[in-house]
Amino acid sequence: MTAVLKVEGVNKSFGGLKALNDLNLSVEEGTVHAIIGPNGAGKSTMLNVCIGQLVPDTGSVQFHGENITGKEPYQINQAGISRVFQTPAIFSELTILQNIMVPALAHRDGNFKFNAFKAMGREKELEEEAMRYLEEVSLADAAHDLAASMSRGNKRRLELAMCLIQHPRLLLLDEPTAGMARHDTNRTIDTLKKIKEGGMTKVIIEHDMHVVFSVADRISVLAQGHIIAEGTPDEIRGNPKVQEAYLGGAEI
Amino acid sequence: MMNKPKEMNELLLILIFSAVVLTMPIWLSPLGAAYPDLLQKFAIFGVFAIGYNILFGLTGYLSFGHAAFLGVGSYTAVWSFKLLSMNVLPAVMFSVVLAGLFAAVIGFVSLRRSGIYFSILTLAFAQMSYNLAYSVLTPITNGETGLQLAKEDPRILDSAVVDGLPSTNFFGIELQGFSGFYFCAAFLILGFIIALRIFRSPFGLKLRAIKTNQTRMRYTGFSTRPYLLTAFVISGMYAGLAGALMACTDPLAGAERMQWTASGEVVLMTILGGVGTLFGPLLGVGIIKYFENIFSAINEQALHAIFDFLPTWLEEFMVLITHPFVGEGWHLTLGLLFMLTVAFLPGGVMEGIDYIKKKMSSKDTDETEGTSTTKTAEEGSSS
Ligand SMILES: Nc1ncnc2c1ncn2[C@@H]1O[C@H](COP(=O)(O)OP(=O)(O)OP(=O)(O)O)[C@@H](O)[C@H]1O
Numbered sequence: 028m029t030a031v032l033k034v035e036g037v038n039k040s041f042g043g044l045k046a047l048n049d050l051n052l053s054v055e056e057g058t059v060h061a062i063i064g065p066n067g068a069g070k071s072t073m074l075n076v077c078i079g080q081l082v083p084d085t086g087s088v089q090f091h092g093e094n095i096t097g098k099e100p101y102q103i104n105q106a107g108i109s110r111v112f113q114t115p116a117i118f119s120e121l122t123i124l125q126n127i128m129v130p131a132l133a134h135r136d137g138n139f140k141f142n143a144f145k146a147m148g149r150e151k152e153l154e155e156e157a158m159r160y161l162e163e164v165s166l167a168d169a170a171h172d173l174a175a176s177m178s179r180g181n182k183r184r185l186e187l188a189m190c191l192i193q194h195p196r197l198l199l200l201d202e203p204t205a206g207m208a209r210h211d212t213n214r215t216i217d218t219l220k221k222i223k224e225g226g227m228t229k230v231i232i233e234h235d236m237h238v239v240f241s242v243a244d245r246i247s248v249l250a251q252g253h254i255i256a257e258g259t260p261d262e263i264r265g266n267p268k269v270q271e272a273y274l275g276g277a278e279i
Numbered sequence: 280m281m282n283k284p285k286e287m288n289e290l291l292l293i294l295i296f297s298a299v300v301l302t303m304p305i306w307l308s309p310l311g312a313a314y315p316d317l318l319q320k321f322a323i324f325g326v327f328a329i330g331y332n333i334l335f336g337l338t339g340y341l342s343f344g345h346a347a348f349l350g351v352g353s354y355t356a357v358w359s360f361k362l363l364s365m366n367v368l369p370a371v372m373f374s375v376v377l378a379g380l381f382a383a384v385i386g387f388v389s390l391r392r393s394g395i396y397f398s399i400l401t402l403a404f405a406q407m408s409y410n411l412a413y414s415v416l417t418p419i420t421n422g423e424t425g426l427q428l429a430k431e432d433p434r435i436l437d438s439a440v441v442d443g444l445p446s447t448n449f450f451g452i453e454l455q456g457f458s459g460f461y462f463c464a465a466f467l468i469l470g471f472i473i474a475l476r477i478f479r480s481p482f483g484l485k486l487r488a489i490k491t492n493q494t495r496m497r498y499t500g501f502s503t504r505p506y507l508l509t510a511f512v513i514s515g516m517y518a519g520l521a522g523a524l525m526a527c528t529d530p531l532a533g534a535e536r537m538q539w540t541a542s543g544e545v546v547l548m549t550i551l552g553g554v555g556t557l558f559g560p561l562l563g564v565g566i567i568k569y570f571e572n573i574f575s576a577i578n579e580q581a582l583h584a585i586f587d588f589l590p591t592w593l594e595e596f597m598v599l600i601t602h603p604f605v606g607e608g609w610h611l612t613l614g615l616l617f618m619l620t621v622a623f624l625p626g627g628v629m630e631g632i633d634y635i636k637k638k639m640s641s642k643d644t645d646e647t648e649g650t651s652t653t654k655t656a657e658e659g660s661s662s
């Protein structure tokens with residue numbers, strides 16, 4: 028198996044705070060790799076480094092063997108990494124359909140195209156695809172509503188669809204079910220399982236152990252910017268170090 | 280669930296728009312605004328505002344320096360009259376190209392920043408151009424006198440000069456009075472068609488997406504700066520066109536056209552009418568130019584005539600309280616109107632119109648079907 032994503036010896040400090048401390052992580056092709064860890068462990072910071080939002084102080088990030096450290100966010104996305112953010116990042120002044128058409132255009136046309144004279148109304152094929160993805164997250168009925176009017180849970184699901192329509196080679200999910208009702212969480216798990224069958228590689232950060240153990244093939248435990256344990260869900264469940272550092276002996 | 284917002288058929292929209300513009304001399308005459316000079320202003324500032332709205336309305340980048348491109352357009356046009364020919368076509372072409380190049384340079388630098396810093400950079404560039412026009416660039420701009428035609432200009436493409444100064448023409452048709460208006464109106468319609476296309480295109484959608492969440496755009500795989508620069512250059516070219524049209528109808532160019540107040544005017548027009556809507560900026564132009572030209576011309580005598588039907592004491596009273604708002608005081612009226620709009624209708628006059636339309640259409644459906652459906656305004660906030 029080949030590593031899709033390789034984080035090697037990454038350090039990142041904010042002032043005196045060492046958010047990432049010699050972080051190493053390798054994500055295998057086609058797997059769902061969960062990252063768990065207490066609040067402030069550096070999970071989101073790690074994703075920020077992967078998508079070019081932050082440049083690491085030392086160390087490197089490789090994607091399919093190519094060094095992407097220090098590249099522009101748009102280049103990294105075009106290379107095949109999409110991310111669902113911890114706080115929903117959508118285009119709130121656009122309609123739901125427009126929200127998903129934008130990433131679809133990025134996927135089809137690349138990082139810049141001056142297509143100023145063809146009407147959006149003529150992009151039938153792209154629109155059909157967009158509607159299929161909206162159906163997947165049960166938002167098709169509301170396609171022409173303004174995105175701002177949605178609930179937080181729906182915004183998250185929209186963002187998930189926005190990432191999926193780009194057919195990313197690697198999907199990064201930062202707590203995709205946080206703030207969702209149980210019912211929506213289960214639907215999101217179903218969606219995640221379905222795309223897992225499609226073989227898309229995913230990194231998922233999640234506090235909800237139900238979600239983690241439903242979808243993950245491998246789990247890494249992050250504490251104070253460092254991976255303290257890694258293994259299959261069963262291995263992690265039985266790991267006393269993890270119990271102590273993170274799970275606090277809770278029933279899982 | 281919301282209905283799919285209906286988009287009016289493009290051809291129909293263009294036909295209606297053209298009809299409305301070309302019949303302006305007829306339907307504006309009851310308002311006392313159907314004289315060529317004002318009609319030309321409506322059309323020229325219409326071009327300016329439509330173009331400005333492509334930048335400000337779609338991307339949200341507030342430029343305070345677009346008058347500089349207007350000035351560049353005017354100077355270029357007059358130079359084309361002086362050196363080449365009194366035909367307006369080459370003048371317009373050169374102006375648009377040169378304003379576009381100028382915008383590319385200013386945009387390239389200014390777009391390194393966003394928000395207030397972007398606005399300040401554009402303002403600084405425009406003021407710099409304005410001051411240069413008065414100082415080191417006098418050989419090109421003719422300083423305070425302004426650039427004018429002269430009898431001994433070479434005009435290499437035209438035949439020998441007749442008596443006096445020649446006038447601008449479009450292949451023989453002189454562009455004075457109404458023909459000048461129709462010439463400008465043709466460009467207004469062309470400018471509108473291009474803007475309409477951009478508004479409804481993937482490019483336009485991407486500009487809007489940049490306005491609502493530029494960071495998300497970057498993580499969605501777009502390199503946003505080239506989009507912004509393209510929008511900036513297009514709007515600069517519109518401004519250059521407007522400047523050229525000013526010179527076509529009145530062949531002289533002065534630096535005051537580049538002053539920051541001129542840049543501010545187009546901002547006011549756009550906000551007053553409705554930022555980011557297709558028609559809002561044009562309404563803004565109409566209102567502001569109407570006030571500027573008609574309200575400012577009303578004097579005390581005219582007021583007495585208006586309130587003539589009232590008893591004398593009431594007539595005196597009405598004249599007394601309305602007097603500060605007209606004539607010299609038209610700025611006061613405009614200022615109040617602007618403040619009220621921004622405070623109560625942040626979406627400008629178009630928001631008010633949308634609101635009324637929505638009220639009326641929901642009443643209709645209530646009566647006919649007993650169910651109410653929400654419609655989004657077709658050309659308003661949504662497209
Ligand atoms: N841009 C930043 N500037 C300064 N400090 C930051 C920045 N980003 C993160 N931090 C700090 O780095 C640490 C790790 O933050 P991070 O967001 O990665 O945690 P996390 O594991 O995602 O936590 P949570 O589960 O709460 O989302 C925190 O202490 C946070 O305050």
Ligand SMILES: [Mg+2]
Binds near residue numbers: 070071072113201
């Ligand atoms: Mg986090």
